Amino acid sequence: MNNLETRISRRVLLAVAAAAAGPAAAQSRLKVAIFSKHLQFVAGDELAEAAAAIGFDAIDITVRKGGHVEPDRVRQDLPGLVAAIRRRGLETPMVTTDIADVETPRAEDILRAMADLGIRYYRWAGFRYDPAQPYPLQLERLKPRIAKLANLNSRYRVCAMYHTHSGRDLVGAPIWDLYLLLRDLDPNAVGVNYDVAHAMIEGGVGGWIDSFRIVNRYLRGIALKDFIWSKDAKGNWRPEWKPVGEGMVRFPEFFAMVKQAGFQGPLQVHFEYPMPSAREDIYKVMKRDLGQLRGYLREAGL
Numbered sequence: 001m002n003n004l005e006t007r008i009s010r011r012v013l014l015a016v017a018a019a020a021a022g023p024a025a026a027q028s029r030l031k032v033a034i035f036s037k038h039l040q041f042v043a044g045d046e047l048a049e050a051a052a053a054i055g056f057d058a059i060d061i062t063v064r065k066g067g068h069v070e071p072d073r074v075r076q077d078l079p080g081l082v083a084a085i086r087r088r089g090l091e092t093p094m095v096t097t098d099i100a101d102v103e104t105p106r107a108e109d110i111l112r113a114m115a116d117l118g119i120r121y122y123r124w125a126g127f128r129y130d131p132a133q134p135y136p137l138q139l140e141r142l143k144p145r146i147a148k149l150a151n152l153n154s155r156y157r158v159c160a161m162y163h164t165h166s167g168r169d170l171v172g173a174p175i176w177d178l179y180l181l182l183r184d185l186d187p188n189a190v191g192v193n194y195d196v197a198h199a200m201i202e203g204g205v206g207g208w209i210d211s212f213r214i215v216n217r218y219l220r221g222i223a224l225k226d227f228i229w230s231k232d233a234k235g236n237w238r239p240e241w242k243p244v245g246e247g248m249v250r251f252p253e254f255f256a257m258v259k260q261a262g263f264q265g266p267l268q269v270h271f272e273y274p275m276p277s278a279r280e281d282i283y284k285v286m287k288r289d290l291g292q293l294r295g296y297l298r299e300a301g302l
Contacts, residue, residue, distance in 0.1 A: 029297075029302055030263075030264075030265050030267055030297060030302045031057035031058050031091055031093070031265055031266065031267065032056055032057050032058065032267050032268075032269060032290065032293065032294070032297075033056060033057065033058035033059055033060045033091070033093060033094070033266050033267060033268045033269070034051050034054070034056045034058075034059055034060065034268070034269055034286070035060045035062075035096065035223075035268050035269065035270050035271075036059050036060060036061050036062050036067070036068050036096075037062050037067070037096075038270070038271045038275075038286070039051065040062075040067075040068070041279070043068060043081075044080070044081060044084050045084050047059070047068065047081070047084070047085070048084045048085040048087065048088040048090060049088060050283065051085075051088070051090060052088040052089065052090055053283070054283050054286050054287050054290060055287055055290050055291075055294075056090065056269075056290065057090060057091060058090050058091035058092065058093055058266060059085050059090055059091075059092060060093075060094050060095065060096055060123075060266065060268045061078070061081065061082075061085075061092060061094075061095045061096070062095070062096050063078065063095040063096065063097050063110055063122075064096065064097050064098040065098060067096070068081060069081060069095075071097070071098070071105065071106035071109070071110060072105075072106055074106065074109050074110050074113045075109055075112075075113050078095075078113045078114075078117065079113070079116075079117060082117050082119070092117070092119055093119065093120060093121055093265065093266040094119065094120070094121035094122055094123065094161070094221065094266050094268075095110070095114065095119060095121075095122045095123070096122065096123040097110055097122050097123060097124060097125070098125050099122070099124045099125060099149075099160070100124065100125040100127070100145075101145040101146070101148065101149050102145075102148045102149055102152050104125070107152070108152065110122070111152065111153065111156040111158055112156060114156065114158050115156040115157060115158060119158070120157075120158060120159060121158065121159050121160075121161055121220060121221060121266060122158060122159075122160055122161065123160075123161050123162075123163050123193055123221070124149070124160040124161070124162060126162065126163065126165060126170060126171060126172060127142060127170075127171040127172075128169050128170060128171065129169040129170070129171060130169075131168075131169055138171075139171075139177060139180055139181060142171070142181060143181060146181055146182070146185065146190060147185060149190065150185045150186060150189040150190045151189075153189040153190065154186060154188075154189045158189075159187075159188055159189055159190065159191055159220055160189070160190050160191070161191050161192060161193035161220045161221045162178055162182075162190070162191070162192050162193060163193040163195060163223065164178070164192065164193065164194055164195045164198050164199055164211075165195065165198050166198040166199075166201040166202045166239070173198070173202055174202065175192075175199065175202070175211035175214065175215060176211075176214065178192055178215055178218070179214050179215055179218075182215075182218050187217055187218045187220070190218075191218040191219065191220030191221070192215045192218045192219055192220060192221070193220065193221035193222070193223055193268075194211075194212060194215065194219055194221070194222050194223070195222075195223040195225070195270075196208065196212075196222065196223070196224060196249055196251075196254050197223075197224075197225045197226060197227050197239075197241075197247075197249050198223075199211050199212065200227075200248060200249055200250075201227065201239050204248070209257070212254075212257055212261075213257075216261055219261060219263060221265070221266050221267075221268065222258065222263065222265075222266075222267050222268070223268045223269075223270055224244070224267060224268065224269050224270065224293060225241060225244070225249075225269070225270040225271070225272055226241070226242045226243065226244045226245065226246060226247030226248070226249045226251075227239045227240060227241050227242055227247045227248060227249065228240050228242055228246075228247045228248055229248070240273075241272040241273035242273055243273060243285070243288065243289055243292075244269075244289040244292040244293055245289075245292040251293070251296040252296060252299060252300065255296050255297060255299070255300035255302055256300055258300070258302065259300050259301055259302055269286075269289060269290060269293065271285070271286060271289065
């Protein structure tokens with residue numbers, strides 16, 4: 001980036017930050033992080049500067065292939081990125097990884113780097129069912145793998161959070177899977193990253209409420225986005241991602257449940273719907289969604 005582009009980018013970021021001033025921007029008690037995948041076009045100091053100017057409290061850093069930190073460079077690159085983020089006054093409560101179990105390459109390097117930096121949480125990779133095999137048997141076979149990962153996490157005093165998705169053949173889409181897999185393990189070593197939109201896709205009337213309650217003891221993170229049901233070109237119904245507040249997620253009801261659960265974070269915001277092409281417009285869209293979420297959090301006393 002040349003000097004002119006740098007000055008323009010900084011002016012844009014300052015304008016976004018200035019727009020956040022005033023009573024409406026009062027911070028909620030829960031810290032809100034951006035999933036760094038959505039700022040993949042900036043890195044290092046620019047990543048920290050952008051997230052801070054938009055108004056986020058923290059960053060969920062991608063430590064995976066193609067992410068902000070490559071797994072084979074985690075010991076070298078993660079400390080510098082975390083330092084840059086913290087210099088901006090932001091927190092680094094978690095990272096997102098491709099760790100599936102203790103056999104994943106660089107798994108222990110990532111956990112050691114996290115522990116050294118005081119990062120407590122990470123998202124771990126999901127599992128898929130083989131539809132040709134009995135599902136209960138597959139769950140039983142997963143238990144020893146997860147138990148070994150829990151033991152490794154305990155050694156480094158970190159916690160793996162299983163992200164809930166929706167869809168076919170995905171372990172954890174019916175969230176009872178996670179209750180069965182985790183119920184005998186330490187929730188400070190393995191827990192759940194509850195994605196409310198995916199949970200509502202799987203159980204839109206009341207299933208998402210029941211799923212939240214059954215994993216309550218293992219709730220360690222929450223991912224936030226919104227959606228509606230729409231028809232594709234073939235007339236099939238499918239979820240369509242939308243800006244926060246324009247979809248079907250019942251955020252006021254959900255955050256009332258979050259408060260009752262005594263949840264402490266981290267909260268992460270995801271932007272899966274189509275974004276503008278210009279960087280300054282992307283930042284404005286992100287700020288709009290963040291403002292919507294902060295409003296819901298304030299109303300819930302969070």
